[in-house]
Amino acid sequence: MRIEHDFLGEIEIQDEAYYGVQTARAVDNFVISGHRLNDDFIKSFGIVKAAAAKANMKTGRMPAKIGNAIVQAAEEIIAGKLHDQFIVDCIQGGAGTSMNMNANEVIANRALEILGEKKGNYALISPNNHVNMAQSTNDVMPTAMRLCTITKAKKLVIALEELAATFEAKGDSFKHVLKMGRTHLQDAVPITLGQEFYAYAEATRRGIKRVSENVKNMHVVNMGATAVGTGLNAEPEYIKFVVEELSRLTGEKIQSADNLVDATQNTDQVSEISSALKVTALAFCKIASDMRLMASGPRCGLGEISLPARQPGSSIMPGKVNPVIPEVVNQVAYQVIGNDMAISLAVENGQFELNVMEPVMAYNLFNSLTILTNAVNTWNNKCVKGIAANEERCRQLMDNSVGIVTALLPHIGYEQSSAIAKEALKTGTSVKELVIAKGLISAEQLKVILSPEEMTRPGIAGKQFLK
Numbered sequence: 001m002r003i004e005h006d007f008l009g010e011i012e013i014q015d016e017a018y019y020g021v022q023t024a025r026a027v028d029n030f031v032i033s034g035h036r037l038n039d040d041f042i043k044s045f046g047i048v049k050a051a052a053a054k055a056n057m058k059t060g061r062m063p064a065k066i067g068n069a070i071v072q073a074a075e076e077i078i079a080g081k082l083h084d085q086f087i088v089d090c091i092q093g094g095a096g097t098s099m100n101m102n103a104n105e106v107i108a109n110r111a112l113e114i115l116g117e118k119k120g121n122y123a124l125i126s127p128n129n130h131v132n133m134a135q136s137t138n139d140v141m142p143t144a145m146r147l148c149t150i151t152k153a154k155k156l157v158i159a160l161e162e163l164a165a166t167f168e169a170k171g172d173s174f175k176h177v178l179k180m181g182r183t184h185l186q187d188a189v190p191i192t193l194g195q196e197f198y199a200y201a202e203a204t205r206r207g208i209k210r211v212s213e214n215v216k217n218m219h220v221v222n223m224g225a226t227a228v229g230t231g232l233n234a235e236p237e238y239i240k241f242v243v244e245e246l247s248r249l250t251g252e253k254i255q256s257a258d259n260l261v262d263a264t265q266n267t268d269q270v271s272e273i274s275s276a277l278k279v280t281a282l283a284f285c286k287i288a289s290d291m292r293l294m295a296s297g298p299r300c301g302l303g304e305i306s307l308p309a310r311q312p313g314s315s316i317m318p319g320k321v322n323p324v325i326p327e328v329v330n331q332v333a334y335q336v337i338g339n340d341m342a343i344s345l346a347v348e349n350g351q352f353e354l355n356v357m358e359p360v361m362a363y364n365l366f367n368s369l370t371i372l373t374n375a376v377n378t379w380n381n382k383c384v385k386g387i388a389a390n391e392e393r394c395r396q397l398m399d400n401s402v403g404i405v406t407a408l409l410p411h412i413g414y415e416q417s418s419a420i421a422k423e424a425l426k427t428g429t430s431v432k433e434l435v436i437a438k439g440l441i442s443a444e445q446l447k448v449i450l451s452p453e454e455m456t457r458p459g460i461a462g463k464q465f466l467k
Helices: 021-029 039-059 064-078 097-114 127-131 137-173 193-219 236-250 260-265 268-294 324-348 358-382 391-400 403-427 431-437 443-449 452-456
Strands: 002-006 009-013 178-183 186-192
Touching: 002 021, 009 021, 021 097, 039 064, 039 097, 039 137, 039 236, 039 358, 064 097, 064 127, 097 127, 097 137, 137 193, 137 236, 137 260, 137 268, 137 358, 178 391, 178 452, 186 193, 186 403, 186 452, 193 268, 268 324, 268 358, 324 358, 403 431, 403 443, 403 452, 431 443, 443 452
Parallel strands: none
Antiparallel strands: 002 009, 178 186
């Protein structure tokens, strides 16, 4: 064991531990979620610390020997090492100070080890004086949160692009499958299954645009703001250098906020990207519910499509298969909606020069990004790609529907169409049979009028019968 101290007193730390006294206090204080920082977030802290050390060396404040050791330690964290040493809970008081100090202590002790020194020799390399030089939790934490958001949002956009492409391909495959459209859960007028899937593709593309537009704001950071946005203890040149280093390390165009006080006080942009995730999840919830309804049955429901069978659906009913993938998409959407509410409340509750609720914002934002990405990939690969159209069932439902009478309006008028619909409902006779039996339209003409082309692209095939 080694003894470490802060102004509150001394604590024993295991020799092999890279974290230090402030991390140990945080672990004791915040037993909340049971979740530690995720790997992308830890790497983002490493990026911030490496960029800061390089910038401080450029300004001349950081001795090269110490700075290079800090950079090497930070780069190891970026590469995925020492992540088991980040042990603080994700939800914590202190605006993320415990996260920042966890990073500072791990990097300081690893840098000491690189120089051949013992852990805890903070007179040589200090977590506060050196690793945290020209920084505050109040610019480190939001910057790391933004970098992590960028990383996770890129993964989500890739997943969304793949899902949109699958929906588009299914639209191509199903464009000839005519089925009944529905409004109010009642028969409406015909539509092709392909048109429905093209619409799903378009909704997904709006999600891509929504997320991509809002993640741009995450490229603007407040590094150099230090405690309240005034830049106290940071060299003016440091602010320029640290943003340059962040851009180099991430491969992204990271920019310094025009107003560092505003960027330190306000977190509304976190709410914007969370809202983008929520709205995208809402759209997917609707589409997943559509799939569950279209696949209902298989014999006593709609049964218009077949979903891939992923697992037995009941512990008591043999042969039952449930739409488990759309169901999990629905549940993920509900969670993203809940996360957005938590973020909204946290964003609202900032006071004066800082919003201390950033840990819970990060926790919920990262959760939304992760589970939405996972749900989209699962949905695409384990469900959407394997969806099959039950063409005969679609045809049967459409032929038996009264809704197709709407397509006859230009040919026999509203009154006769209404009479046909009423008689069809009363007798159970199909609209087609009644129209032909009454001699209103010939079978040949009716075939054209009720063709997929004419029913779903009005006026293209049936103009010859409008006279």
